[in-house]
Amino acid sequence: xLTYTFLQHYWWFLIALLGALLVFLLFVQGANSxxxxxxxxxxxxxxxxxxxxxxxxxxxTTLVTFGGAFFASFPLFYSTSFGGAYWVWILILLSFVLQAxxxxxxxxxGNTLGRNTFRTFLVLNGILGPLLLGMAVATFFTGSxxxxxxxxxxxxxxxxVISRWATAWHGLDxxxxxxxxxLGFAVVFLARTNxxxxxxxxxxxxxxxxxxxxxLRVNAPLFxxxxxxxxxxxxxxxxxxxxxxxxxxxxAHKYLHNLLSMPATLNVFLTGVxxxxxxxxxxxxxxxxxxxxxxxxxxxxxxxxxxxxxAGYNHTCYYPSTTDMQSSLHLQNSxxxxxxxxxxSYVSLLIPFVLAYIAYAWHAIDSKKIDRNELExxxxxx
Amino acid sequence: xxxxxxxxxxxxxxWSRAQFALTAGYHWLFVPLTLGLAVVMAVMETLYxxxxxxFWKRTAQFWMxxxxxxxxxxxxxxxxxxxxxxxxxxxxxxxxGDIFGAPLAIEGILAFFMEATFIAVMFFGWNKVSRGFHLxxxxxTGIGATLSAWWILVANSWMQHxxxxxxxxxxxxxxxxxxxxxxxxxxxxxKFFHSVLSGWMTGAFFVIGVSCWYLLKRRExxxxxxxxxxxxxxxxxxxxxxxxxGDTSGIQAAKYQPMKLAAAEGLENGGPGAPFSVVPGIxxxxxxxxxxxxxxxxxxxxINDLLYGYTTPDxxxxxxxxxxxxxxxxxxxxxxxxxxxxxxxxxxxxxxxxKLDENxxxxxxxxxxxxxxxxxxxxxxxxxxRIMVGxxxxxxxxxxxxxxxxxxxxxxxxxxxxxxxxLGIPAVYLAGQAGWVVAExxxxxxxxxxxxxxxxxxxxxxxxxxxxxxxxxxxLFTILLIVEIRIMLKAIKKGPDFA
Numbered sequence: 001x002l003t004y005t006f007l008q009h010y011w012w013f014l015i016a017l018l019g020a021l022l023v024f025l026l027f028v029q030g031a032n033s034x035x036x037x038x039x040x041x042x043x044x045x046x047x048x049x050x051x052x053x054x055x056x057x058x059x060x061t062t063l064v065t066f067g068g069a070f071f072a073s074f075p076l077f078y079s080t081s082f083g084g085a086y087w088v089w090i091l092i093l094l095s096f097v098l099q100a101x102x103x104x105x106x107x108x109x110g111n112t113l114g115r116n117t118f119r120t121f122l123v124l125n126g127i128l129g130p131l132l133l134g135m136a137v138a139t140f141f142t143g144s145x146x147x148x149x150x151x152x153x154x155x156x157x158x159x160x161v162i163s164r165w166a167t168a169w170h171g172l173d174x175x176x177x178x179x180x181x182x183l184g185f186a187v188v189f190l191a192r193t194n195x196x197x198x199x200x201x202x203x204x205x206x207x208x209x210x211x212x213x214x215x216l217r218v219n220a221p222l223f224x225x226x227x228x229x230x231x232x233x234x235x236x237x238x239x240x241x242x243x244x245x246x247x248x249x250x251x252a253h254k255y256l257h258n259l260l261s262m263p264a265t266l267n268v269f270l271t272g273v274x275x276x277x278x279x280x281x282x283x284x285x286x287x288x289x290x291x292x293x294x295x296x297x298x299x300x301x302x303x304x305x306x307x308x309x310x311a312g313y314n315h316t317c318y319y320p321s322t323t324d325m326q327s328s329l330h331l332q333n334s335x336x337x338x339x340x341x342x343x344x345s346y347v348s349l350l351i352p353f354v355l356a357y358i359a360y361a362w363h364a365i366d367s368k369k370i371d372r373n374e375l376e377x378x379x380x381x382x
Numbered sequence: 383x384x385x386x387x388x389x390x391x392x393x394x395x396x397w398s399r400a401q402f403a404l405t406a407g408y409h410w411l412f413v414p415l416t417l418g419l420a421v422v423m424a425v426m427e428t429l430y431x432x433x434x435x436x437f438w439k440r441t442a443q444f445w446m447x448x449x450x451x452x453x454x455x456x457x458x459x460x461x462x463x464x465x466x467x468x469x470x471x472x473x474x475x476x477x478x479g480d481i482f483g484a485p486l487a488i489e490g491i492l493a494f495f496m497e498a499t500f501i502a503v504m505f506f507g508w509n510k511v512s513r514g515f516h517l518x519x520x521x522x523t524g525i526g527a528t529l530s531a532w533w534i535l536v537a538n539s540w541m542q543h544x545x546x547x548x549x550x551x552x553x554x555x556x557x558x559x560x561x562x563x564x565x566x567x568x569x570x571x572x573k574f575f576h577s578v579l580s581g582w583m584t585g586a587f588f589v590i591g592v593s594c595w596y597l598l599k600r601r602e603x604x605x606x607x608x609x610x611x612x613x614x615x616x617x618x619x620x621x622x623x624x625x626x627x628g629d630t631s632g633i634q635a636a637k638y639q640p641m642k643l644a645a646a647e648g649l650e651n652g653g654p655g656a657p658f659s660v661v662p663g664i665x666x667x668x669x670x671x672x673x674x675x676x677x678x679x680x681x682x683x684x685i686n687d688l689l690y691g692y693t694t695p696d697x698x699x700x701x702x703x704x705x706x707x708x709x710x711x712x713x714x715x716x717x718x719x720x721x722x723x724x725x726x727x728x729x730x731x732x733x734x735x736x737k738l739d740e741n742x743x744x745x746x747x748x749x750x751x752x753x754x755x756x757x758x759x760x761x762x763x764x765x766x767x768r769i770m771v772g773x774x775x776x777x778x779x780x781x782x783x784x785x786x787x788x789x790x791x792x793x794x795x796x797x798x799x800x801x802x803x804x805l806g807i808p809a810v811y812l813a814g815q816a817g818w819v820v821a822e823x824x825x826x827x828x829x830x831x832x833x834x835x836x837x838x839x840x841x842x843x844x845x846x847x848x849x850x851x852x853x854x855x856x857x858l859f860t861i862l863l864i865v866e867i868r869i870m871l872k873a874i875k876k877g878p879d880f881a
Binding site: 054057058060061063064065067068069071072073075076078079080081082083084086087089090093094096097098100101103104105108109110111112113150151153154155156159160161162163164165168170336337339340343344347348350351354357358361362364365367368378379380 | 450470471486491501502510558559842864
């Protein structure tokens with residue numbers, strides 16, 4: 001039952017799930033990107049920062065775990081993409097570094113840089129984080145210029161490095177492909193939309209609520225616009241297919257084929273999209289509704305999960321090389337050994353347990369919504 | 383052209399190493415305090431839970447506040463470290479990712495989420511969850527941090543002493559064969575206790591030092607004296623543990639990384655009954671043999687022995703560096719031949735495979751040009767070792783003095799001792815940093831001992847990229863450190879809140 005092929009697919013599923021949860025949790029970034037534009041006074045800004053400030057560690061930890069799990073299960077991606085598309089990842093990390101300190105330091109005496117600087121860090125991360133992560137994931141479909149040559153390790157060439165980027169841009173290449181922007185901005189506005197829905201749920205404040213609704217009316221349509229554009233382009237894209245002998249070849253409309261030949265994934269995708277739209281619709285029409293984030297959050301997770309699955313399943317290269325087609329990464333040529341994948345699969349059985357305690361703790365903290373009164377009396381606040 | 387390329391790549395290695403050292407060094411400014419304060423505040427909250435005395439709640443909350451200030455920047459530096467394995471050590475990531483990735487993933491799944499979840503309850507849950515749940519959350523925050531230390535130190539130990547894997551020339555990487563050999567390698571166990579308990583030392587001496595400052599200022603006297611008591615208790619466990627595991631580390635280094643030990647001692651020519659160098663010119667006979675082998679006449683090889691080969695008294699021959707490099711080059715040649723023939727000529731490939739297997743333990747030596755490449759920068763390792771051990775010893779003495787005066791009830795009046803208590807803070811940080819310098823500089827040129835030198839482990843980047851990111855990180859981390867210290871000092875000046 002636990003064949004090597006199954007384990008590869010199981011781990012790609014877990015990576016996809018972590019990626020999907022990460023995109024959902026980017027609601028923290030989305031909400032932060034609105035700190036200044038949404039609020040009209042200090043109290044409102046404080047409410048926003050303290051509301052996302054109780055969740056940011058989950059987003060951050062999911063990003064770290066996404067990286068760690070990718071390393072453990074598909075190390076060739078880790079070495080090729082991180083070492084090659086250097087600048088994209090470094091910029092993403094820098095934005096998260098700024099965020100990690102911003103909460104704790106922004107309102108503390110002696111913080112040197114001043115409150116607004118730290119909040120600007122949050123806004124920067126709020127926009128750059130989702131944008132660059134979205135663009136990085138878009139390269140899973142649009143490809144990157146790299147070469148993988150395992151024989152290089154024999155040290156007879158110029159360099160023993162196996163994975164090499166074919167341009168000097170080292171990841172900034174992603175900025176030259178307009179399709180990458182479509183997904184990048186779709187993720188930015190999705191993060192904002194989810195951020196607004198999260199605040200509608202989490203903050204109890206009569207003056208902030210109408211402003212959130214106003215912002216939703218701008219950001220949700222923008223998300224839909226970019227997302228639909230990306231999906232249309234994606235369905236027209238050619239992809240790389242992998243034959244049984246490992247040979248890679250070009251296949252027209254590969255991602256459309258993947259979606260159609262994997263009905264379960266198609267269903268997950270459509271369910272996800274419908275749930276996100278329902279969440280948005282619910283919040284737009286029912287002014288006192290709080291549950292929209294749950295619909296849209298689950299929907300986001302499902303839709304992104306499906307997008308990752310069509311990138312890697314059905315004999316597809318999930319990290320295509322635009323320089324050398326045969327260097328492209330797919331599940332079989334980039335994964336860990338069968339032993340490691342199996343061992344890690346046993347470890348993954350603990351994931352439901354982890355999710356359970358997260359849910360329990362989250363519920364315990366969130367059972368009462370944040371309001372001005374609480375912030376006045378809270379012993380620990382940002 | 384060739385010369386240009388080799389200069390270029392030396393610079394790339396140096397800058398890549400500098401960037402990793404910078405990030406790791408900064409990260410280790412914050413991690414030990416996280417590990418140590420976690421224990422201190424959990425003990426204090428337990429006292430609150432048991433005694434139901436509001437004093438202990440307020441005391442724990444003060445240290446938690448400092449914990450939070452420190453934690454944020456620890457997290458910020460940590461994320462860079464994890465991804466730097468990929469960004470700057472791309473070849474490394476593929477060559478041993480099959481083994482090395484697993485502990486990092488487990489760290490994320492099992493440890494980081496625990497830490498992230500319960501730290502939120504610890505900070506925001508005082509008025510929302512029961513006292514018992516809150517206490518559990520405080521402990522779980524510390525346990526999560528400690529578990530994460532376990533897995534990252536498993537990963538580090540594996541680089542120092544790779545076990546449980548086999549090189550597979552078909553996939554061109556090392557593959558894991560035995561998970562438990564990796565996860566519970568004796569080197570990992572010792573490194574875990576040595577590092578985590580040095581973190582406890584940091585936390586304990588931090589609490590003691592800050593409390594001494596209050597006593598010098600004649601304020602918060604009860605708070606300071608009670609905090610010192612908890613600090614002393616944690617420090618006793620930590621200091622004893624660090625000494626015991628430090629001793630075992632020495633034995634392990636002698637066995638698995640003799641060059642590191644020789645460099646740490648500046649021992650050029652070894653032999654039986656080797657002397658211990660206190661500082662240059664002052665030696666204690668036989669002591670190095672005792673420390674490294676627990677045998678007064680134990681054989682400890684020096685740098686020259688390791689370079690030019692030696693035979694131990696029991697007749698075991700240890701090949702010279704030149705022999706090892708020769709066999710490493712044979713391994714690489716066999717690897718090349720295997721790759722060239724594996725699909726077309728199975729008989730030749732099988733032969734090449736056999737030759738590779740015979741020499742694979744010297745695989746990494748094939749990348750070296752000359753024996754001298756095997757010697758780490760001796761003065762750095764030598765002096766870092768002295769700083770670590772010297773300051774560790776001084777801290778143990780300081781602890782003894784503190785215990786004595788605490789017991790006599792004269793602590794608050796001994797102003798010289800209170801000053802020493804404050805000096806304990808920089809001392810414990812310096813000792814911890816020096817320890818990592820010994821461990822990491824001492825194992826050069828190896829990214830993974832005997833398997834992969836740093837120059838074959840890097841990413842294929844141009845130097846300008848890495849220089850740029852190095853300075854970005856340097857400026858950013860330095861600014862954040864200044865901010866952190868200033869916030870910390872303000873919070874200490876303000877003091878605990880007993881209103």
